[in-house]
Amino acid sequence: MSRTVVMKFGGTSVGTTERIAAVADRVCKHVQETGDSVVVVVSAMSGETDRLISLSNAVNQGKPPVREYSQLLASGEMVSSALTSMAIQKKGLKSHSLMAHQVRMITKRSFGQDLILDVDSSRIKELLAENIVPVVCGFQGIDDKGDFTLLGRGGSDTTAVAIAAALDSAPCYILTDIDGVYSALPKLCPKAKKLNKLTYEEMLEMASSGAKVLQSRSVSLARTFKVPLWVCSSFSNEEGTEIVEEYPGMEEAIVSGITCRTDEAKLTLRNIPDEPGYAGAVLSALAEVGINVDMIVQSQGESGRAELSITLDRADLSRAEEALQGLVENRLDGVRLESDAKIAKLSIVGEGMRNHPGIAAKIFEILGANKINIELITTSEIKVSVALSDEVAEKAVQILHQHFVENR
Amino acid sequence: MSRTVVMKFGGTSVGTTERIAAVADRVCKHVQETGDSVVVVVSAMSGETDRLISLSNAVNQGKPPVREYSQLLASGEMVSSALTSMAIQKKGLKSHSLMAHQVRMITKRSFGQDLILDVDSSRIKELLAENIVPVVCGFQGIDDKGDFTLLGRGGSDTTAVAIAAALDSAPCYILTDIDGVYSALPKLCPKAKKLNKLTYEEMLEMASSGAKVLQSRSVSLARTFKVPLWVCSSFSNEEGTEIVEEYPGMEEAIVSGITCRTDEAKLTLRNIPDEPGYAGAVLSALAEVGINVDMIVQSQGESGRAELSITLDRADLSRAEEALQGLVENRLDGVRLESDAKIAKLSIVGEGMRNHPGIAAKIFEILGANKINIELITTSEIKVSVALSDEVAEKAVQILHQHFVENR
Numbered sequence: 169m170s171r172t173v174v175m176k177f178g179g180t181s182v183g184t185t186e187r188i189a190a191v192a193d194r195v196c197k198h199v200q201e202t203g204d205s206v207v208v209v210v211s212a213m214s215g216e217t218d219r220l221i222s223l224s225n226a227v228n229q230g231k232p233p234v235r236e237y238s239q240l241l242a243s244g245e246m247v248s249s250a251l252t253s254m255a256i257q258k259k260g261l262k263s264h265s266l267m268a269h270q271v272r273m274i275t276k277r278s279f280g281q282d283l284i285l286d287v288d289s290s291r292i293k294e295l296l297a298e299n300i301v302p303v304v305c306g307f308q309g310i311d312d313k314g315d316f317t318l319l320g321r322g323g324s325d326t327t328a329v330a331i332a333a334a335l336d337s338a339p340c341y342i343l344t345d346i347d348g349v350y351s352a353l354p355k356l357c358p359k360a361k362k363l364n365k366l367t368y369e370e371m372l373e374m375a376s377s378g379a380k381v382l383q384s385r386s387v388s389l390a391r392t393f394k395v396p397l398w399v400c401s402s403f404s405n406e407e408g409t410e411i412v413e414e415y416p417g418m419e420e421a422i423v424s425g426i427t428c429r430t431d432e433a434k435l436t437l438r439n440i441p442d443e444p445g446y447a448g449a450v451l452s453a454l455a456e457v458g459i460n461v462d463m464i465v466q467s468q469g470e471s472g473r474a475e476l477s478i479t480l481d482r483a484d485l486s487r488a489e490e491a492l493q494g495l496v497e498n499r500l501d502g503v504r505l506e507s508d509a510k511i512a513k514l515s516i517v518g519e520g521m522r523n524h525p526g527i528a529a530k531i532f533e534i535l536g537a538n539k540i541n542i543e544l545i546t547t548s549e550i551k552v553s554v555a556l557s558d559e560v561a562e563k564a565v566q567i568l569h570q571h572f573v574e575n576r
Numbered sequence: 577m578s579r580t581v582v583m584k585f586g587g588t589s590v591g592t593t594e595r596i597a598a599v600a601d602r603v604c605k606h607v608q609e610t611g612d613s614v615v616v617v618v619s620a621m622s623g624e625t626d627r628l629i630s631l632s633n634a635v636n637q638g639k640p641p642v643r644e645y646s647q648l649l650a651s652g653e654m655v656s657s658a659l660t661s662m663a664i665q666k667k668g669l670k671s672h673s674l675m676a677h678q679v680r681m682i683t684k685r686s687f688g689q690d691l692i693l694d695v696d697s698s699r700i701k702e703l704l705a706e707n708i709v710p711v712v713c714g715f716q717g718i719d720d721k722g723d724f725t726l727l728g729r730g731g732s733d734t735t736a737v738a739i740a741a742a743l744d745s746a747p748c749y750i751l752t753d754i755d756g757v758y759s760a761l762p763k764l765c766p767k768a769k770k771l772n773k774l775t776y777e778e779m780l781e782m783a784s785s786g787a788k789v790l791q792s793r794s795v796s797l798a799r800t801f802k803v804p805l806w807v808c809s810s811f812s813n814e815e816g817t818e819i820v821e822e823y824p825g826m827e828e829a830i831v832s833g834i835t836c837r838t839d840e841a842k843l844t845l846r847n848i849p850d851e852p853g854y855a856g857a858v859l860s861a862l863a864e865v866g867i868n869v870d871m872i873v874q875s876q877g878e879s880g881r882a883e884l885s886i887t888l889d890r891a892d893l894s895r896a897e898e899a900l901q902g903l904v905e906n907r908l909d910g911v912r913l914e915s916d917a918k919i920a921k922l923s924i925v926g927e928g929m930r931n932h933p934g935i936a937a938k939i940f941e942i943l944g945a946n947k948i949n950i951e952l953i954t955t956s957e958i959k960v961s962v963a964l965s966d967e968v969a970e971k972a973v974q975i976l977h978q979h980f981v982e983n984r
Contacts, residue, residue, distance in 0.1 A: 185634035220655065226593035227662045236665070239673050240658035243651040247628065250648035254635045257644070265647050269677060270722060314678060 172205040172296060173198075174340040176306065176328035179214035181343055181402035182248045185255075191402065192255035194343075195301060199261060205296045207335065208303040209328040210252050212244025220244055235315055238308075242268070242316040245305035245324075253303040263301040266291065268308035268316060273327065275309030275317045282309055282317035284326065284389070289334040304331060322383030329386045333393035340395050342382060343402035348409035349374070349381055352426045356562055357569040363424060364407070365415040370424050370517050371397075373551040377515035378429035387411065414519075422520035422527060423572035428565050430512040430558045432462065433485040434543065435492070438504045440474040447476050449495060457491045459484045462513065463555055465544045477544050479555050485509055511543070512561030515553040516568060528552050534571055540564050580613040580704060581606075582748040584714065584736035587622035589751055589810035590656045593663075599810065600663035602751075603709060607669060613704045615743065616711040617736040618660050620652025628652055643723055646716075650676070650724040653713035653732070661711040671709040674699065676716035676724060681735065683717030683725045690717055690725035692734065692797070697742040712739060730791030737794040741801035748803050750790060751810035756817035757782070757789055760834045764970055765977040771832060772815070773823040778832050778925050779805075781959040785923035786837035795819065822927075830928035830935060831980035836973050838920040838966045840870065841893040842951065843900070846912045848882040855884050857903060865899045867892045870921065871963055873952045885952050887963050893917055919951070920969030923961040924976060936960050942979055948972050 175195060182188050195206055220241050224232045232240075249265035256263035272288035295302045306324025309317040319326050325342055332340035349371070352360040366374075368391035375384035381399055390397045390411065400408025440446050447466055454461060463479040480488055489507060496505045521527050528547050531554065535542055540563065544555040556564060583603060590596050603614055628649050632640045640648075657673035664671035680696035703710045714732025717725040727734050733750055740748035757779065760768040774782075776799035783792035789807055798805045798819065808816025848854050855874055862869060871887040888896055897915055904913045929935050936955050939962065943950055948971065952963040964972060 185631060188635060223593060223655070223659055224662065227596060227659050228666060232662055233665050236658045236661045236671075236673055239675075240655060240662075243654040243658075246651040246654065247631070247648060250644045250651075251631055251635050253644045254632065254640055254648075257641050258636060263644075264723075265644055267647075315672075 170203045170205065172207065172335050172338045174207045174209060174328050174332040174335070174338055176209040176324055176340065176342050177211070177252075177402055178324065178342075178344045179211040179217070180345040182210050182252060183214035185251065188248070188251050188255045189258075191252060192259050194402065195256055196259040196261050199301070206301055207292055207296070207331055207338075208252060208256075208301060209306045209324055209331060210245060210248045210303060211306045211324040213248050216244040216247065217241060238316040238318045241318055242305070242308045245307050249303045249305045253301075256301050256303065261301055262299060263303055264295055265303045265305070267305045268310045269314055271304055271331070273309045273330065275311060275319070277311070277317070282311075282319060283385075284309060284319070284330045287330050287334040289331070292331065292335065320383065320385070322380070322386075325383040325386035326389060329389045329393075329395050329397065332395045333389060337393050337395045339398070340390065341398045341400060343400055344381065345402065346381065347401035347404060347406050349379065349399050349425065351424065351573045352565055352569045353428070356428070356565055359574050360569065361573065363409050365410050365412055365418075366424060367414060367418060367519050368411055369550055370519055371411045373515065373517040373548070374425050374427050377513065377517065377551070377553060378427040379425065418519040419523055420520060421518060421576065422524050423516050423518040424520075425517050426514065426565055426569050426572070427517070428512060428514045428561055430561055431482045432479045432511040432513050432555065433482040434477060434479050434508045434511045434555060435485070435488060436475060436477045436506045436508075437492070437496070438475050438506065439502050440476060441501050441503075442472070442474060446474075450476060450478075450492060453491045453495055454480075454488055457487055459488050459491070463544055463546050463553060465546060479511055479513060479544065482509055482511075508543075510558045511555050512558040513553055513555050514561060514564055514568070515551055516572065517551045519550055521550050521552070531568065534567060535564055538563070538567050540567075578611045578613065580615065580743050580746045582615045582617060582736050582740040582743070582746055584617040584732055584748065584750050585619070585660075585810055586732065586750075586752045587619040587625070588753040590618050590660060591622040593659065596656070596659050596663045597666075599660060600667050602810065603664055604667040604669050607709070614709055615700055615704070615739055615746075616660060616664075616709060617714045617732055617739060618653060618656045618711060619714050619732040621656050624652040624655065625649060646724045646726045649726055650713070650716045653715050657711045657713045661709075664709050664711065669709055670707060671711055672703055673711045673713070675713045676718045677722055679712055679739070681717045681738065683719060683727070685719070685725070690719075690727060691793075692717060692727070692738045695738050695742040697739070700739065700743065728791065728793075730788070730794075733791040733794035734797060737797045737801075737803050737805065740803045741797060745801050745803050747806070748798065749806045749808060751808055752789065753810065754789065754807075755809035755812060755814050757787065757807050757833065759832065759981045760973055760977045761836070764836075764973055767982050768977065769981065771817050773818050773820055773826070774832060775822060775826060775927050776819055777958055778927055779819045781923065781925040781956070782833050782835050785921065785925065785959070785961060786835040787833065826927040827931055828928060829926060829984065830932050831924050831926040832928075833925050834922065834973055834977050834980070835925070836920060836922045836969055838969055839890045840887045840919040840921050840963065841890040842885060842887050842916040842919045842963060843893070843896060844883060844885045844914045844916075845900070845904070846883050846914065847910050848884060849909050849911075850880065850882060854882075858884060858886075858900060861899045861903055862888075862896055865895055867896050867899070871952055871954050871961060873954060887919055887921060887952065890917055890919075916951075918966045919963050920966040921961055921963050922969060922972055922976070923959055924980065925959045927958055929958050929960070939976065942975060943972055946971070946975050948975075
């Protein structure tokens with residue numbers, strides 16, 4: 169039976185005109201061999217977005233106005249979609265490229281991000297009915313005035329899933345320069361395993377903890393609309409990783425994947441008096457200057473007073489220190505602000521954790537035995553994250569991968 | 577009194593981020609010093625359109641599909657308009673960039689060209705009412721489906737005039753890398769004069785005869801809607817050339833300008849029998865393969881039979897010969913096809929010609945005295961065009977400029 173599928177190709181996959189020809193070849197072969205109707209979504213050619221950002225920097229010498237920045241960056245996908253559509257036509261199929269306003273990919277601004285509200289799939293369905301392959305610009309949206317907006321780094325994944333959702337939850341293939349999701353970065357852990365299946369939940373935790381393979385928003389959208397999602401290589405035909413609601417045996421392996429971010433920093437406020445609202449004031453001061461915090465840990469410190477530690481992007485550290493300076497200096501009770509710029513965050517993710525309490529303790533034990541100090545720890549249902557010095561992060565990933573993945 | 581004016585900047589004027597800053601500076605100074613409301617129209621950064629064309633060539637190895645080619649090339653103005661808008665904001669004014677679909681610049685395809693049908697000025701008027709400087713992408717249109725179309729090389733001039741027309745025939749300034757329209761190319765005739773005023777008619781004849789300063793369609797649109805039009809330098813504040821319906825003394829100078837195209841070719845069919853419809857068949861055969869002809873001259877040749885000569889773009893010559901080959905070979909009556917690839921066309925334009933018959937004769941006389949052979953000649957009310965060997969074209973321009981412009 170003929171189906172509709174969405175295939176998303178990232179910037180590396182459309183990075184040169186030769187690669188665009190290879191993408192066209194893959195799309196056309198898929199159509200001819202399976203009879204599927206294919207909707208293509210593309211990112212900008214790799215390097216193009218950076219070129220546009222540097223033009224913007226040259227003009228603005230600072231923060232660019234959002235509306236024009238969106239209009240500028242959206243041009244990158246306009247180029248790659250038109251070239252991909254031409255290449256598909258060259259291989260003998262009909263094809264049209266479509267920008268965000270042509271598929272009415274409507275977004276709404278919320279906390280500094282543009283989130284997809286709605287997609288009008290009628291134009292795409294019309295094209296498919298005429299056997300025309302739509303090539304949709306990833307990364308772009310439009311606001312209620314029809315002006316361009318952006319879905320953030322990796323936003324083309326979200327474009328692809330949103331279109332798949334609008335096409336009655338069509339299967340969505342994210343074709344990229346790796347051949348699936350791994351239990352850890354293979355260059356860090358040579359014995360890392362390609363994961364055949366992952367739950368949305370696992371993928372979401374991994375994506376938001378540093379696995380760069382998918383924008384986390386796309387996973388969350390896929391989960392909501394039950395879009396069948398695959399991550400596979402655009403360069404080979406090997407099976408990739410399938411993201412599903414559940415899979416047999418998912419509770420047996422405690423750990424599915426280990427991710428690591430090495431670009432974090434830590435701020436610690438010590439000697440906080442036992443008084444309500446202090447943590448709230450700290451987080452508000454950071455939110456006001458647009459800084460996202462990652463881990464938040466409050467604990468009882470020395471002499472009965474509290475300690476509050478947060479991790480954040482290293483690039484935001486000095487702005488965060490400035491924002492909190494007032495809060496600390498205006499107090500006479502000796503609150504101290506300390507910072508550490510060299511922090512990594514390591515996350516261990518797995519559905520199996522739901523039924524295996526004590527993983528956090530096990531992690532402490534293993535790392536402790538290897539003389540690796542954990543600075544902070546947070547846990548969720550299926551994830552344990554630890555902050556540690558970035559100098560020992562790689563070693564910690566290798567040790568934990570060996571213990572939880574390789575030796576099972 | 578506060579007015580609205582349209583200022584169009586070409587590719588060289590927005591060719592670098594430094595030049596874009598200079599454009600922004602000029603626009604902001606104009607607004608602050610005069611109180612005028614300004615609508616900006618920009619071309620793509622110089623070199624950008626060629627870069628996009630070479631990407632298209634790499635994918636298509638031949639003629640690209642029109643719809644995708646338009647989408648691809650329209651991205652060039654998307655970049656320059658966003659950067660220009662950012663630069664204007666940097667100088668302290670509010671500004672929004674707008675693409676063709678955001679101003680509903682609707683075009684209609686006619687004989688291989690996309691012509692402007694309509695512009696919706698409501699969004700522009702709304703922005704002006706809020707003191708926001710609109711920066712409109714030149715060169716682009718949309719068709720009735722909302723897909724991008726292109727207005728041809730130099731099409732941004734036409735965008736600017738169309739917007740000026742829609743804004744109740746607002747004055748339109750074409751800001752470019754020259755400081756006005758000259759009586760001849762200054763590098764060819766060092767004594768060439770900058771023309772303070774020209775009639776629409778004169779400008780139209782010059783633009784369609786090789787003066788690259790304005791797209792001829794823009795002049796014709798300006799004439800229809802009585803849009804006051806100026807050509808001036810984007811780099812200096814000198815007075816440019818004003819294009820008007822009429823100006824005092826316009827009939828006194830016989831010749832306003834001399835233009836020259838050196839990229840033409842000539843086809844001659846000799847020994848045509850005296851039979852109706854032959855010229856029509858020749859022109860139809862060329863039209864079928866999409867070749868535009870320029871000059872067409874039919875004359876009585878040797879032995880009472882006719883001769884038909886046409887000039888055309890040199891790049892089209894071999895396709896034209898192919899298209900006519902059948903027409904010649906299928907006849908037994910000895911029609912011969914000859915071609916000359918090295919033809920230039922020189923045009924002498926001036927309102928004064930209306931009242932001075934015999935200019936063509938004078939041109940023959942002057943060139944003859946200088947041993948320059950004229951191959952073809954056509955005349956209109958205010959123009960005489962001659963085709964001649966491209967080797968003598970420059971000399972011919974200099975001699976005629978000396979006689980008709982410098983020595984008066």
